Amino acid sequence: MKVFLDTGDVKEVEKAAEWGLLDGVTTNPSLIAKSGRRFRETVLEICGLVPEGAISAEVVATDYEGVLKEAHEIASWNPQIVVKVPLIPEGVRAIRTLSQEGIRTNCTLVFSLPQALLAAKAGAAFISNFVGRVDDVGGDGMEAVADTVDMIEQYSFNSEVLVASVRHPKHVVEALQVGAHICTMPFKVMNQLFNHPLTDAGLKRFLDDWNEAGLEIFEKARV
Numbered sequence: 001m002k003v004f005l006d007t008g009d010v011k012e013v014e015k016a017a018e019w020g021l022l023d024g025v026t027t028n029p030s031l032i033a034k035s036g037r038r039f040r041e042t043v044l045e046i047c048g049l050v051p052e053g054a055i056s057a058e059v060v061a062t063d064y065e066g067v068l069k070e071a072h073e074i075a076s077w078n079p080q081i082v083v084k085v086p087l088i089p090e091g092v093r094a095i096r097t098l099s100q101e102g103i104r105t106n107c108t109l110v111f112s113l114p115q116a117l118l119a120a121k122a123g124a125a126f127i128s129n130f131v132g133r134v135d136d137v138g139g140d141g142m143e144a145v146a147d148t149v150d151m152i153e154q155y156s157f158n159s160e161v162l163v164a165s166v167r168h169p170k171h172v173v174e175a176l177q178v179g180a181h182i183c184t185m186p187f188k189v190m191n192q193l194f195n196h197p198l199t200d201a202g203l204k205r206f207l208d209d210w211n212e213a214g215l216e217i218f219e220k221a222r223v
């Protein structure tokens with residue numbers, strides 16, 4: 001499963017990129033607004049920080065012509081960019097056109113299997129199934145992800161299922177279990193993936209025993 005960071009904060013991207021595990025970054029208008037910086041410069045800085053990664057950047061137009069115009073502009077900034085387009089009729093129509101033009105799209109704000117079907121048929125490279133926002137209102141967001149993965153495999157669609165709106169490491173585990181292609185997550189969640197109390201306790205014991213035995217790796221020359 002590919003691991004993406006869901007952020008508009010270049011400092012978070014820098015840190016996660018250091019770990020060498022990052023396959024891409026997803027942004028959205030709210031995350032870019034939160035960054036307090038200009039859209040194009042932020043996206044391009046993120047591209048530079050993850051040079052092999054797929055970087056999603058979202059349009060804000062909601063009409064066909066407007067989406068196409070913005071998508072062509074955004075895609076022109078860097079070949080790493082995947083243009084994010086919401087799952088609305090005019091957006092799906094634009095995704096179809098962009099797909100035929102060879103421009104990769106990430107169809108976002110997908111919450112149901114029928115919506116995912118439309119995104120896949122339109123040729124979206126990524127289908128962003130939101131899970132956290134469904135869970136936030138008492139639903140089971142991962143259910144639509146599992147169904148979407150099954151649909152992609154059953155009908156050999158080319159889209160990749162991207163689990164989005166991730167709230168905690170359990171969503172990452174569930175994304176793995178249902179066979180999602182990609183999981184995008186906030187920096188906080190990615191950081192949490194490292195944590196286990198038995199790792200902390202185990203490392204402490206190793207180091208305590210080592211130090212108590214007075215052992216060295218770089219042994220001083222015997223005189």
Ligand code: G3P
Nearest residue numbers: 006027028132133164165
């Ligand atoms: O960026 C798309 C998605 O991951 C955002 O989800 O619910 O955290 O705003 P959310």
